[in-house]
Amino acid sequence: MLNQVKVGIVGGTGYTGVELLRLLALHPNVTLHAITSRGEAGMRVADMFPSLRGRIDLAFTDPAQADLKSCDVVFFATPNGIAMQQARELLDAGVRVIDLAADFRIKDVAVWEKWYGMQHVCPDLIAEAVYGLPEVNRAAIKDARLVANPGCYPTAVQLGFLPLLEAGIVDPDHLIADAKSGVSGAGRKAETHILFAEATDSFKAYGVGGHRHLPEISQGLASASGHKVGLTFVPHLTPLVRGIHATLYGTIKKETDLQQLFEDRYADEPFVDVMPKGAHPETRSVRGANICRIAVHRPQGGDKVVVLSVIDNLVKGAAGQAVQNLNLMFGFEERMGLEIVPLSP
Numbered sequence: 001m002l003n004q005v006k007v008g009i010v011g012g013t014g015y016t017g018v019e020l021l022r023l024l025a026l027h028p029n030v031t032l033h034a035i036t037s038r039g040e041a042g043m044r045v046a047d048m049f050p051s052l053r054g055r056i057d058l059a060f061t062d063p064a065q066a067d068l069k070s071c072d073v074v075f076f077a078t079p080n081g082i083a084m085q086q087a088r089e090l091l092d093a094g095v096r097v098i099d100l101a102a103d104f105r106i107k108d109v110a111v112w113e114k115w116y117g118m119q120h121v122c123p124d125l126i127a128e129a130v131y132g133l134p135e136v137n138r139a140a141i142k143d144a145r146l147v148a149n150p151g152c153y154p155t156a157v158q159l160g161f162l163p164l165l166e167a168g169i170v171d172p173d174h175l176i177a178d179a180k181s182g183v184s185g186a187g188r189k190a191e192t193h194i195l196f197a198e199a200t201d202s203f204k205a206y207g208v209g210g211h212r213h214l215p216e217i218s219q220g221l222a223s224a225s226g227h228k229v230g231l232t233f234v235p236h237l238t239p240l241v242r243g244i245h246a247t248l249y250g251t252i253k254k255e256t257d258l259q260q261l262f263e264d265r266y267a268d269e270p271f272v273d274v275m276p277k278g279a280h281p282e283t284r285s286v287r288g289a290n291i292c293r294i295a296v297h298r299p300q301g302g303d304k305v306v307v308l309s310v311i312d313n314l315v316k317g318a319a320g321q322a323v324q325n326l327n328l329m330f331g332f333e334e335r336m337g338l339e340i341v342p343l344s345p
């Protein structure tokens with residue numbers, strides 16, 4: 001077992017890339033070896049991100065020149081369609097890969113190609129990849145060469161629905177996920193809808209007709225329930241920087257103590273907190289930390305269950321979960337580098 005891993009990050013200037021840097025800077029068993037950027041090659045990381053001054057003494061390298069093959073593991077914090085072009089070469093060189101994008105998340109290649117609008121260049125690697133949701137796939141992640149780190153909405157929604165579907169408590173044909181994301185979920189790019197004046201002091205749904213996280217969530221929930229699910233998923237853009245709040249609805253078909261069900265399911269999970277009965281988790285209670293806080297409700301004792309699930313999209317929804325996966329892959333304690341108290345307020 002290695003006690004020090006050499007890490008490369010492709011896409012070090014994006015929001016998930018810099019979040020990886022923040023977490024890995026304090027990870028005792030990680031040595032950062034290469035951090036790429038095409039636009040900022042040559043610039044010192046700490047000059048671009050003063051929050052990392054005194055913590056990271058490296059410069060960005062162009063991905064074409066970066067020494068990725070001598071790393072033990074490479075994270076791709078890049079747009080969709082980039083990791084699939086380089087994964088095989090790295091795996092062949094003995095490098096393990098964690099993709100924060102969606103290239104390896106959906107097992108059905110035709111479904112992936114339809115939603116992502118491009119041809120997949122290595123479908124055989126999709127078959128090999130392990131979906132990196134530790135609360136479901138912990139054992140397989142430990143042995144994986146290639147991990148598909150889950151999407152942000154899919155993390156919040158799946159963790160909220162899993163106990164109910166695994167135990168057959170709700171009707172799997174009529175699930176509703178009403179989810180809200182902060183603006184950092186859209187990445188660090190110049191687009192009109194995420195400009196301060198457009199996104200602040202306003203609130204809107206988007207992708208009601210279909211969002212690319214729908215097939216990813218449906219795949220995970222189907223696997224939990226043992227058959228296909230019917231899911232209505234509506235994402236919203238909310239004027240927060242970080243955070244996802246998912247309100248999940250199901251129709252109860254089998255009676256159980258819902259609070260006990262959730263507490264038992266997540267009793268041994270270091271990064272899922274089932275809150276006391278009647279709680280209303282806030283996104284600020286997870287800000288900056290690798291945690292999903294969940295509360296389960298049964299309004300007026302009726303036939304509907306309502307689950308509230310909150311995460312920080314950049315941490316449990318991306319970089320933190322990726323570090324959790326690294327810890328599992330290299331046999332480190334799962335909490336290593338992730339013992340962070342959320343920022344509140």
Ligand SMILES: NC(=O)C1=CN([C@@H]2O[C@H](COP(=O)(O)OP(=O)(O)OC[C@H]3O[C@@H](n4cnc5c(N)ncnc54)[C@H](OP(=O)(O)O)[C@@H]3O)[C@@H](O)[C@H]2O)C=CC1
Nearest residue numbers: 011012013014015016037038039077078101185187188318
């Ligand atoms: N933001 C979030 O909350 C979440 C994001 N994700 C996923 O993680 C991935 C990264 O997201 P995010 O950090 O928000 O994205 P950003 O747009 O903020 O950053 C993208 C990064 O990728 C680099 N990059 C872009 N194109 C290429 C390329 N062709 N080759 C190599 N590097 C490239 C960019 O740097 P440069 O152009 O200088 O090379 C930049 O560092 C995306 O796939 C996203 O869907 C997943 C979960 C949550």
Ligand SMILES: CC(=O)N[C@@H](CCC(=O)OP(=O)(O)O)C(=O)O
Nearest residue numbers: 101102151152181182183185186
């Ligand atoms: C607010 C916002 O725009 N969110 C993004 C989520 C993108 C993301 O993180 O995508 P992956 O998890 O698939 O990598 C969106 O809806 O497209």
